Amino acid sequence: MKTILTNCTIIDCTGEPPAKNMTLVVEGDQIAGLKPGSYQPVEGRGEARVFDLEGGYVLPGLWDVHAHLGDLIPDPKNLLETESAIDYAIRAGRNAIDALRAGFTGIRILGEDHYADVAWKRAFDAGVFVGPRLFVCGRAMCITGGHGHGTLGSVEVDGPYEMRKAVREQLKHGADQIKLMVTGGVMTAGEGMQESQFLLDEIQAATEVAHQKGKRVCVHAWGTAGIKAAIRGGVDCIEHGLLDDKAVEMMVENDVFYVPTISVTQDEEQILESGMPDFMVEKALGSARAHLEGFQKALKAGIKIACGSDSSPVADFTLSEIEHLVRAGMTEMDALIAATRTSADLCEVADRLGTVEVGKLADLIVVSANPLENISNIRKLKLVFKGGNLVDISPQEGLVDFWELFLE
Numbered sequence: 149m150k151t152i153l154t155n156c157t158i159i160d161c162t163g164e165p166p167a168k169n170m171t172l173v174v175e176g177d178q179i180a181g182l183k184p185g186s187y188q189p190v191e192g193r194g195e196a197r198v199f200d201l202e203g204g205y206v207l208p209g210l211w212d213v214h215a216h217l218g219d220l221i222p223d224p225k226n227l228l229e230t231e232s233a234i235d236y237a238i239r240a241g242r243n244a245i246d247a248l249r250a251g252f253t254g255i256r257i258l259g260e261d262h263y264a265d266v267a268w269k270r271a272f273d274a275g276v277f278v279g280p281r282l283f284v285c286g287r288a289m290c291i292t293g294g295h296g297h298g299t300l301g302s303v304e305v306d307g308p309y310e311m312r313k314a315v316r317e318q319l320k321h322g323a324d325q326i327k328l329m330v331t332g333g334v335m336t337a338g339e340g341m342q343e344s345q346f347l348l349d350e351i352q353a354a355t356e357v358a359h360q361k362g363k364r365v366c367v368h369a370w371g372t373a374g375i376k377a378a379i380r381g382g383v384d385c386i387e388h389g390l391l392d393d394k395a396v397e398m399m400v401e402n403d404v405f406y407v408p409t410i411s412v413t414q415d416e417e418q419i420l421e422s423g424m425p426d427f428m429v430e431k432a433l434g435s436a437r438a439h440l441e442g443f444q445k446a447l448k449a450g451i452k453i454a455c456g457s458d459s460s461p462v463a464d465f466t467l468s469e470i471e472h473l474v475r476a477g478m479t480e481m482d483a484l485i486a487a488t489r490t491s492a493d494l495c496e497v498a499d500r501l502g503t504v505e506v507g508k509l510a511d512l513i514v515v516s517a518n519p520l521e522n523i524s525n526i527r528k529l530k531l532v533f534k535g536g537n538l539v540d541i542s543p544q545e546g547l548v549d550f551w552e553l554f555l556e
């Protein structure tokens with residue numbers, strides 16, 4: 149089918165300025181044409197469906213590249229301790245489908261229990277349900293008793309031999325990337341943010357095995373010593389990161405991606421109202437300043453920054469993350485590029501996704517107001533397309549809100 153979007157401004161997220169009064173043609177699942185001017189129907193050629201966007205803004209579909217579909221923080225109903233694997237998987241799928249309906253056409257999942265990420269990826273790819281494109285890691289690896297142990301299916305491994313085995317296990321299940329917990333973090337009790345966990349030989353074992361298979365390794369790393377060990381160990385992406393000058397320099401030298409998940413420490417209102425235990429609140433707010441300073445160093449150094457929320461529901465928290473990227477110092481255009489092109493690049497699909505260009509897959513959103521004037525206009529969603537197919541984003545009767553179901 150041919151789809152025509154006309155009377156719109158295109159923000160293509162290649163870095164070019166927006167193009168006003170454009171017509172975009174989709175044929176099959178691809179963008180087939182980008183033409184100035186509005187569409188004039190030709191007699192006898194009525195096979196296309198035409199959307200007059202009335203001055204709306206067309207962007208690439210948005211991305212969250214640090215999600216855990218089944219995670220709940222806080223978890224007021226104690227579901228993570230009590231529910232079955234099937235209940236967990238259903239909740240995870242609902243989270244992903246909601247995200248697509250909010251404009252997120254791409255999600256990278258950085259550690260999930262029961263291989264629910266792999267199952268949903270297959271289901272969405274096969275068209276069992278309409279969902280976002282998923283890029284999955286399976287289970288994350290941590291040290292025995294380390295960050296994230298006992299949650300989201302994390303595998304506790306010690307030493308390079310166990311690491312190799314665990315990485316191969318994830319690859320066997322269909323992981324697109326490998327996730328390691330290299331330092332302490334906010335959510336696990338009894339450890340500091342600066343605490344290093346995996347040792348260099350363990351990190352190297354993971355990157356050697358993953359790279360041999362052509363897969364990237366991304367690491368949860370707050371502490372500066374852990375970040376440097378991870379980069380020495382050959383990792384491809386730092387998540388979170390309390391970056392100092394040396395860490396930034398090493399990331400530039402080694403062309404390492406950065407997913408700051410900046411709202412995890414900067415969204416003070418959400419942190420205070422979330423109902424998280426005190427130790428988590430203290431760690432999150434206690435590292436806020438160093439996190440922000442490190443982010444600004446990374447921004448200045450031109451590091452490839454992508455957009456990840458690390459919180460559920462994915463839709464709400466990732467829209468907020470994009471706003472926080474701007475609040476933390478990015479331009480609106482750079483925040484949009486982080487949430488589109490750079491995120492697609494991190495997932496190694498920038499040749500097909502992440503920008504509005506002829507020949508790319510037609511994953512698109514339409515918003516009614518200019519997000520370059522006010523980033524929060526990304527919330528004024530009108531249309532979502534995935535691979536040229538129109539996604540139903542209308543309110544669904546009988547569907548209960550994610551918050552009400554799981555977070556109240």
Ligand SMILES: [Zn+2]
Pocket residue numbers: 214215216258458
């Ligand atoms: Zn995470």
